Amino acid sequence: MAEHPAYPVGLRLSGRRVVVLGGGQVAQRRLPALIAAGADIVLVSPGATPSVEAMADAGEITWVRRGYEDGDLADAWYALIATSDPEANTRASAEAERHRVWCVRSDDADRATAWTPATGHSEGVTVAVLTTHARGRDPRHTAAIRDAVVEGLRDGTLVAPHHRTRAPGVWLVGGGPGDPDLITVRGRRLLAEADVVIADRLGPRDLLAELPSHVEVIDAAKIPYGRYMAQEAINNALVEHAKQGKAVVRLKGGDPFVFGRGMEEVQALAEAGIPCTVVPGISSSISVPGAAGIPVTHRGVAHEFTVVSGHVAPDDERSLVDWPSLAKLTGTLVVLMGVDKIGKIAETLVAHGRSPETPVALVQEGTTAAQRRVDATLATVAETVRAEDVKPPAVIVIGEVVRVGPEPAA
Template sequence: LVAPHHRTRTPGVALVGGGPGDPDLITVRGRRLLAEADVVIADRLGPRDLLAELPPHVEVIDAAKIPYGRYMAQEAINNALIEHAKQGKSVVRLKGGDPFVYGRGMEEVLALAEAGIPCTVVPGISSSISVPGAAGIPVTHRGVAHEFTVVSGHVAPDDKRSLVDWPSLAKLTGTLVVLMGVDKIGKIAETLIAHGKPADTPVALVQEGTTAAQRRVDATLATVGETVRTEDVKPPAVIVIGAVVTVGPEVLA
């Protein structure tokens, strides 16, 4: 981090994508803004190790522990960002991955804009690509997959709140990357098979990717639901479905 005597101040809020977990995978700009911050509001996911490097005067707030009373949690986070920025502080909102990939980043940008608070968005490395790569899985590969699709699995395919067209996804020949889907993967696999995806399609689950605790578990669509239970796979984990799962050398797995 930048030495204290080199600190400059960036007014307002910086929405920083911290990357998939390894503290070395945050961008140079994101790391610089962290070093300049007065206040850091951090998510559970992302490079938490970087917070230990901050100077003692920096106020670090765990977003999950912001009291929200009559407010929704996200609304309370928005209000905290606005409150600290209005006090003239340099605020960093540290998120895992990229702020705009299932990170609710735009909700915060809109709230800040409405309050007249300047906001800088710093893209981050998304776990959807980097975590498979760290486990030796390319999301595209010549002659194997010319496309990849990233989808949220936080609601089941049969949930009326789902916005995902699972039948169409089952017909794609490329790679399917599922985020936030560990507890729903059995149902997701059943749905994909029901709509024509071969049951023997390879699946890899990469738990806590890019960190020292990274773990890869392989299965197929037919077995992945049971494999998650027997192998006790826990979030956060990125799920990769498709032929690319098997193209890498075992030494990278």
């Protein structure tokens, strides 16, 4: 048998009996995929890892709490033998042979009748990599090939066109805080498949250079106090391109629903009868402080954090923020879009009870090559912003967590 290559096949195990012998690390790794396949799983083992025990407690598997006994594989379609007892593994493997049950052995692949491939998933496709022969099997090599293929499919570097008619639609993609590596894998894949990309200034701009030449890129930048594309024009562009049967990606910075006017775009598309899928992104409100070494919560320091928009001053009648109440909180306050209003914000917080010595950090161009951090206090932040010429985009963190991490570089 060892001279012949394995025959690859996909098992459809939904509702079919699968027996797993052993509740250790091998079972812990393999069980989730068997559960996802809908198998009727029976675990036979006197003990199990906490994660495997949790699967049994949740009713995802049936746990028989004893060692292997002859007859356990009766009526099974598939067996995974992964106990620490070589003699029990050999007896179970012989039973599987008698009952013609495909059997994987974690301790001796040469004596198994089936091998588990290195698998990965991307957009409804399972990538399975299998060594051709038992001799010279190298699990690390097959896993590396699997990872390379899956990563290529996810990030668009390995292009596999869909040979089907694509329904018109819009994908509202959160691009993360700016570093192109911080977009989700789904967002990156959708970018690679797009016909049109309508991009914000704060999105991961470096990814636009990787798009194929046929992709139309529309600049939807909103520059503070400068040029911008009106929201109505953005909505119209989304609708018109989608109606032309194109795959449209609306690439936004951070997360589409965190001060991103994403819901306005979803509503405009819904009114036009255009389907829209929201792909969440990493919000700059958490990721940018983290990139600067600032945790928004920390044991014994802050048990909550609040994210607010600072695009209008506290004394502006348009403001919906209850600044006096925020001043009374003891946790972290994260302000987005507040660089030019930080003086008024600090003044209001101090007037309503926050200590003027409360530390403040401003992180400009967070997660990008141009990132810089400027520290101050509520008493000094207005002057510090002017003196250090802090410009948007910058995330402002107010609270004792600013002092938790290592001292910022000079």
